[in-house]
Amino acid sequence: MGVEGSEQEVSCRAVVQLRNVVLPRPHGELRLWMLIGLPWAVKVAGSSFPLPPPIVPASRPCVLFRSPMSRIAYVNGRYLPHKRACVHIEDRGFQFADAVYEVIALRAGRPIDEERHLARLHRSLAALEIAAPMSDAALKTVMREVIRRNGIADGILYLEVSRGSAPRDFAFPKRAKPSLVMTARRQRLAARLVEEGVGVITVPDLRWARRDIKSVSLLPNALAKQQAKAAGAYEAWQVDRDGNVTEGASSNAWIVTPDGEVVTRPADTGILNGVTRQGLIGLLGREGLRLIERPFSVTEAKAAREAFLTSTTNFVLAVVSIDGTPVGNGHPGSLTRRLRQLYDAYVAAQGGVR
Ligand SMILES: Cc1ncc(COP(=O)(O)O)c(C=O)c1O
Numbered sequence: 447m448g449v450e451g452s453e454q455e456v457s458c459r460a461v462v463q464l465r466n467v468v469l470p471r472p473h474g475e476l477r478l479w480m481l482i483g484l485p486w487a488v489k490v491a492g493s494s495f496p497l498p499p500p501i502v503p504a505s506r507p508c509v510l511f512r513s514p515m516s517r518i519a520y521v522n523g524r525y526l527p528h529k530r531a532c533v534h535i536e537d538r539g540f541q542f543a544d545a546v547y548e549v550i551a552l553r554a555g556r557p558i559d560e561e562r563h564l565a566r567l568h569r570s571l572a573a574l575e576i577a578a579p580m581s582d583a584a585l586k587t588v589m590r591e592v593i594r595r596n597g598i599a600d601g602i603l604y605l606e607v608s609r610g611s612a613p614r615d616f617a618f619p620k621r622a623k624p625s626l627v628m629t630a631r632r633q634r635l636a637a638r639l640v641e642e643g644v645g646v647i648t649v650p651d652l653r654w655a656r657r658d659i660k661s662v663s664l665l666p667n668a669l670a671k672q673q674a675k676a677a678g679a680y681e682a683w684q685v686d687r688d689g690n691v692t693e694g695a696s697s698n699a700w701i702v703t704p705d706g707e708v709v710t711r712p713a714d715t716g717i718l719n720g721v722t723r724q725g726l727i728g729l730l731g732r733e734g735l736r737l738i739e740r741p742f743s744v745t746e747a748k749a750a751r752e753a754f755l756t757s758t759t760n761f762v763l764a765v766v767s768i769d770g771t772p773v774g775n776g777h778p779g780s781l782t783r784r785l786r787q788l789y790d791a792y793v794a795a796q797g798g799v800r
Pocket residue numbers: 549667693694695696697698717718719720721722723756757758759
């Protein structure tokens with residue numbers, strides 16, 4: 447929705463022809479730029495773009511090719527073309543959601559907050575008694591190789607560890623070997639969302655009692671996200687039986703009270719302790735800003751001065767309406783904007799260029 451999709455690149459040696467190209471709508475914006483070794487290239491954001499015939503008049507010598515770098519996935523020891531990458535049909539991740547995952551932001555090809563992600567991965571694995579598939583040093587090597595092979599500067603790395611494949615049985619298999627999958631892709635949040643903020647809806651929290659484990663059991667999250675999309679909202683804030691917001695379908699939820707206190711739910715078993723959340727809490731402490739970790743209700747959130755969400759793919763993003771009710775004046779609040787800047791700087795300090 448708000449995230450720019452993967453980019454497709456097409457290059458052509460016939461500069462004159464490309465200058466005259468008019469791309470059909472609604473395939474996305476057209477950008478021309480110089481590449482070393484490739485005189486000109488056309489980049490179409492967010493779509494599979496069928497080349498219109500006028501680009502390649504048969505009478506002219508023109509070399510065209512797509513996707514100079516095709517997607518590569520890592521699957522259990524092998525780097526495979528994305529299309530051919532697969533796990534066994536009796537993988538327990540597929541049959542029982544018996545698997546955990548991490549999504550790590552990449553900036554300038556570097557993983558952001560890598561140690562926190564690995565610590566959470568180990569916590570999730572330990573909670574489910576799944577063995578680590580390899581040492582952290584080896585994991586980091588594979589991560590870098592996946593990033594390199596996919597040529598990703600800004601984007602995300604997805605990593606999943608399942609208990610492995612075994613004949614279907616509920617109890618843990620005796621000798622299953624954990625399976626490890628990694629993919630990476632370009633992705634960046636649209637600047638418009640940061641400037642304008644987003645709307646959320648509230649939905650009942652239908653999930654199990656161990657939301658602190660980052661398991662791939664994401665059906666309630668997917669249903670909530672679909673409800674948000676159908677309502678024209680960006681995210682769904684899930685609400686427990688007491689009327690308190692737990693967290694978003696794929697983000698943590700925050701408010702700023704009329705007194706200027708930043709409030710977010712404590713990271714117990716009721717929510718996922720977001721890596722972005724942890725990073726931001728550190729920044730709040732450093733800046734001497736008041737943080738209170740306590741539950742807050744939907745009613746309180748709607749009356750808050752500001753609201754925002756945090757996640758690996760969104761960093762700090764203003765929430766400007768809840769169920770259609772404007773938060774504050776309906777625009778990103780000043781503290782939220784400041785926290786966004788602080789977090790951006792925190793990312794940049796880790797080596798990423800923004
Ligand atoms: C349910 C849930 N809460 C919170 C988050 C935010 O976590 P992080 O900041 O580590 O991306 C996510 C991220 O996917 C999530 O799925």
